[in-house]
Amino acid sequence: MAKKTEATVEEKLRALYDLQLIDSRVDEIRNVRGELPLEVEDLEDEVEGLKTRLDKLVDDLDNLNHEIASKKNLIEEAKALIKKYTEQQKNVRNNREFNSLSKEIEYQELEIQLAEKNIKEYKVQIEQKKEVIAQTKERLSERESHLKHKKGELDAIMAETEKEEKALMDKSEEFEKLIEERLVSAYKRIRQNVKNGLAVVAIERGASGGSFFTIPPQIQMEIAARKKIITDEHSGRILVDPILADEEKEKMEQLFSSL
Template sequence: MAKKNDLTVEEKLRALYDLQLVDSRIDEIRNVRGELPLEVQDLEDEVAGLNKRLQKLDGDIEVINNDIKNKKNLIDESKTTIKKYSEQQKNVRNNREFNALTKEVEYQELEIELAEKHIKEYKAQIEQKKQVIEQTKDRLKDRQAHLDHKKGELDAILAETEKEEQALIDRSEQYETEIDARLVKAYKRIRSNVKNGLAIVPVERGASGGSYFTIPPQVIMEIAGRKKIITDEHSGRILVDEDLAKEEKEKMDQLFQSM
């Protein structure tokens, strides 16, 4: 190809249309993937969240078990204290000492009763958390299976298209360097403003590709003359004649098949 500043209008149109065909092919590959990458990411985030939840629940149960252990130790200590005070009651010298020891025994018995009540509550909390753990594990199993399936789909598509996509990206970048920067900028601006990413379209049956607006015969003749770059007044797309589009498509189809 000649230097980009020395290109004729026709050469510029052909180069731009080649770039469009390459970028459209990249779009097709990415459309095949569709929402899969986002679905996989969402599922990975959900699985990570469920695993984190399980870790927290396990940690909560560990804390509660420690609380139960502490309460059991407190009960053992209270029982030892009661036994001690009961022995001391046998050797008291007056009622005041006996009553004081009796109050201490009653206090320790209340401590035991309260500790046993707490242990019962703690065990109920553990059972509740175990139910949540089982539910979370079931959910995790389901989400992990779904994730594995979606990742398998995505990996299969990537295996088929990744090499071609990268080759096309490299080719697109190469084409951009061979085209005037102003034209590339205009092409990208138009491409970003249209739904299907088609910035350059051929004239088909008297209208621009994908449009129902008729182009005046004089303009169609100018487009076929390939002497200046003409845009569609309705969509802003750059227009090329049908023959040029057909020639470049045949050429690029051969390129795509070789990738």
């Protein structure tokens, strides 16, 4: 059985740069979505919070109306008792019974006064609750409208980019399998640690892409020779020569346009 030929350094560099181009394309797509998914999530939470608050306010309003009805019943009961005790006073046998009934009448009158005071307080609270409910409904309506708009934006972007992103993620996995695990791990580690997720960059005007640090001519020649994998000593990025980069960009543009 023939032994599998190991990929050359140049093949590894091309595969790494291709992987970088694919992952950068995915980054671009996600940047287009930007903060929208988080905005939508925050708005959904806010809408739910407002709905919960509105439900509680409506419950409070119901409870206050129930309390008013209860106090009105108490007043009617107290009035009935006053009438009853007043009638009984007409048939008392002595002052002690009369005074006892007078105290009962006085107590019921105080109960009526207290109940009427409570009803006034509840009515003030009801007006305040109604005002807060109106404000909350207005806020809820505005937030729901904003949420609908943002969801529409997100859905439009998702519809436009989801298929491409999925295809690119599949391609990213395919290309990872073409590269030895050690290099993929190094690539991912560098990608996490550098700006813009660029772990593999081409030399531009004598410096590594995205850097101002000049690369010595001798190192540039070694990079162009494609005999070993060379990293930028300042950023840790893997470096490729401009010609290889241009060739791979052209190849990957064709791949992207076919997705």
